[in-house]
Amino acid sequence: MKVCIHRGSRQIGGSCIEIAHDGARIALDFGLPLEGDPADKALLPPIRLDGLEAIAISHPHLDHYGLLHHLRQDVPVAMGQAARRIVRAAAPFTGQALPRLEGFTLAHRTPLDIGPFRITPYLMDHSAYDAYALQVEAGGKTLFYSGDLRGHGRKGGLFEQIVSAPPAGIDVLLMEGSSLSRLEDDDVFPSEAELEEAFVRQFRATAGLSMVLTSAQNIDRVVSLYRACKRSGRTLIIDLYAAAILEATGNGNIPQSDWPGIALFVPESQRTQIRKNEWFELLRRHAKRRVFPEQLRALASTSTVLFRPLMMADLERADALQDAGFIYSQWQGYLERGAYATTQAWLARHRISMHHIHTSGHASPRDLRRFAEALAPGALVPIHSFAPDKYAGLFANVVQHPDGEWWEV
Template sequence: MRVRIHRGAREIGGSNIELEHAGARLLLDLGLPLDGESSDPACHPDIEGLAGGGSLLGLVLSHGHRDHTGLSHLAGPDLPVALGAATLRILQAASAFVPDCHVPANTITLTDRQPLTFGPFTVTPILVDHSAYDAYALLVEAGGQRLLYSGDLRGHGRKGALFERLLSNPPRDIDTLLMEGSSLGRLDPDRTFPSENEIEARFHALFQETAGLALVAASAQNIDRVVSLYRACKRAGRTLVIDLYAAEVLAATGNPRIPQSDWPGIAVFVPHHQRVRIKRSGRFDLIERHGRNRIYAEDLAAMAPRAALLFRHSLLPDLDRAGCLTDARAVWSQWNGYLRQPRGQALAADLAALAVPLAHAHTSGHASIPDLRRLADAISPRWLVPIHTFAPEQFPALFGPSVRIEQDGTWWECAAGSYPFTPSHPSSSRRCSDQACASNRTGLGGSVQRE
């Protein structure tokens, strides 16, 4: 099996991997660069047959973030696109509000640890903990070789048990582990990120200190964060206020344990720009579906000292006009790098002009370096290839001689060379000899004899 990283070997974002075996090809993710525009041809990978026909058999999307799905519109309508069922529903929900949100037409559903076949390729999705709901690592087998693509994952979210399950029951005999390294270069090797429980506690403390409305700038598609926010609101005696977009995304999870628009302690506020969009599109069903707990601007102003709003910059004019910002506090609950970009700078300036202080409460959607080391030790791959990182050169010192740094656009063999893996932790009990690793290819969750 041959592998080519089109983008991601030396950057976070725009992830796209092409696999080839016996004349057939398969794509893993088709993402938009963090600083790119989906309509910009300079961002489009050079993939033969992407628009349709030829030897390309399918596209498998690990999760719904734009840096992994944002160029999926380039795939022709006949190309099968595999993704999680909840991911598809969330994309469908978002498309009513986000103009350039593409929803694939020819879809196949991923199910945790249930294999799919694309010609000579067998793909087994493994549900993981990530800030995107319904995210998967992908095990790909072809020609007797096995590649595990981590996708984006972490161990400190509300689904951290999935990370521990992966460590305790990993796929065995992996020739290449394509492992994300988002935290390298921005986190000390021994540091860990705060847990979602800690973010919940931070929210609660900030709410206790805030006399007026709490404006929490978080992504509605970060379901873990919405859960943390809802739990903090309950602890602080505040109502969580969401807009129609967030209400639709939460409903699209299909999970009855996720907060919904008709739950006690939740209110739905429809800002002006969403009312305009609904009138133009005729989607009055959205208001009907989420109308049970609907409130209006005057209601929000009255309940502001006892409310927290899932906030975006576009809501600020409505809040200002309604007089909701007296003693308000904003809480930034996303990657801080966004605040350094023009849109983030504009938000910070507008908040400052309105005398709304800005606090921070966030944790990463990506694994800390200690957890990445635990993952590499558990998988014990023949080769570990960095992806989704700005710092591939840091991998060898952290993960040992199994690291093989590849370049964007270059084909390479999944199982080339000898078996160099040694655990990154000297105390680890996982050791791998060539003899043991060449035998007992037992499949997902099987066991292997180690010397």
């Protein structure tokens, strides 16, 4: 089995790996680089698509699938069924080009034979829903690609499971190391459960409307929010985008628009989208607990809104911001890059201060060490990290392979 990391050996984002054996080839992930323009074809990895058996997508984050829409050829895509539904549900709202996603379906610990490759997905704890690590076997060799993972989320049990009963005989482990440039070696991230407590405290300390800026696609976080709302006597108000994403999980244990304690609010700009695109059926499905702008002011003190910047004008017009609180619950980097400058100016204008409650979607160095020790690979190759040079000091059997180099497993 031969392997080439086309992108990812020294960076977070844009991951793409190609594996060849016996004349057949597959790719793992087809990601958009972090600062990349999705329309930029120059970012495409140099993979010959002709004859490629499949592209397996580890999880529905753009830095792992965000260049797929450029593919014209008939390359099958392997991904989780819920991941596929989430990408399809999000695209009409975000305006992202919808890639062709037909092909194979990844399912937890269910081996999938594609050409000479046997792919076994392992469902992982991560901030994206339906995220997998991928074990690839061919020609008597075994490669394990971690995808993105963590152990401190709501699915931490999956991490403990694989660490306590790891797959055996791993020749090479491609392991992400996002946290290595963000945390000291012995630091750990707060758990999702700890975040829930912090949300409860903050909601209780807020007299008016609570607003939380996070991604509706971070399903673990939405669950934490929902639980914290229940505990603090608040209704969680979501928009139609969040309702569609939660529905796309296909999981009856994840909060849905028709659950008690949830309400749907459709901001003005989304109402325009609904009329223009005739999303009447989608709206009907989620309108059971709909609230209208004129109700917001009265509901404010007993509500938390899953905030999106497009709601600013609506909340202002509804006069719902008296004694309001705001929590930023995403990666700090977006703020530093000015992605929410307009929101920050709006908050300042309304004299609302910003609190920060967040935890990473990636494993701490300490958990990465536990993972690497459990899988005990013949070689450990850094990927999805800005600090590949730190690996050798933390893990055993580290071998670096630069982007574009083909090597034999």
